Amino acid sequence: MEASHFLIIYILVTHTLTSGMWWAAGSWMGLSRRASKHWMLSSACFGIGLLLTVLYADSVDTVQWMMAGLLVVVGAVSLRRGMQTFLKLPETACEHALVTLVGVGFALIVALPMGWRGGGMAACTAATAWVLARLALECFRPLRAEFGPETAATHATLMGLVVLTFMTTALALTLPQTPSPWQQLPRDMVYQWLVMGSLTLSILSSFVLGYVVVMRLVRRLEHLSHHDGLTGLLNRRAIEAMLDREVQRLQRFGQPFSLLLIDIDHFKRINDRLGHAAGDAVLAAVAGALKEEAREVDRVARFGGEEFCVVLPHTSEEGALHAAERLRAAVAALDVRWGDEGVSVTISIGLACAEHPTETLSQLLRRADEALYQAKAAGRNRVVLSMLPAAA
């Protein structure tokens, strides 16, 4: 098989795959449709542009070459616009219009009528290099903040190599008489390696983009599996895992901790009188107040329904009572607005301190639950401390 045939198949396969990958990411993987459309367009433009240069490598017709140059510029702009959408960066529409106008305008208005293929291609590759260099620079910080320094450095290095390839090509096209090391090699070979290099870099860049898209999805799923959708607090599974660790710390290092089980008083009445949406608003407001009042090291979770749980690490009876009273008062001071009406809300709290290494987690939870029941029975809007049974 001839090298050019191999290149054509390689370009067709890789760019069809990457375009398909962006379509799938936009349809099923939670990538914004706008970003996925930009990246699909970018992949298609780069692919067709490269195909044209391979198909018309020996042609003297300038039109196909100008078309290829134009497609590569549009591909670079789409790649950058997709990244700006993905990372929520400001759009640079004016800059893109200007760069496209200068690069492509020169190629079409000056180079094409003069049949100056090298000059036209140089203008397009220089415009592409500019867009990609700006992309690499503006993405570095946001990529580092969200995905870590390695990902940001890999992306910047790849983009840097692509820019270098384009700039070298632009220079070689502008100054064809200047002797360069690669002029000792057969022209076809240099050309094929250049196309292969651009292709490989474009595929590697797609991999980096694919990686960041998947990483964002994984983190979102991880967050969903540990947090409650309505209040944003930790969910029951997450807080139970934390409680397990606190019990292990108590057993190994004798470090005490406290547990608050919290229940909204007469919550059913709010739901019945104002509706389920008002009930949800009250749940969110109570969650916000608990989170606000708890210390940084405390863990607040929605235990289920209208019940919450707060874990106070390294806290024994006196401190826990103080904290529980503060949380109760903060919720009682809330004035949740629902339409024109102000909804007042109170909570009852069952408090259990874990100080005895032989007590199991389920025993501790049962004690906190019994204390909560006593708080309800004693008239609600209060904190009841559970006493450790003498035998425990």
Ligand SMILES: Nc1nc2c(ncn2[C@@H]2O[C@H](COP(=O)(O)OP(=O)(O)OP(=O)(O)O)[C@@H](O)[C@H]2O)c(=O)[nH]1
């Ligand atoms: N709006 C809303 N209501 C919920 C949610 N989860 C549970 N509930 C409601 O919470 C109410 C709990 O009512 P009860 O267990 O009878 O308790 P209560 O009315 O708060 O009474 P006491 O606990 O005895 O003070 C029920 O009406 C549930 O339908 C939720 O996510 N949103």
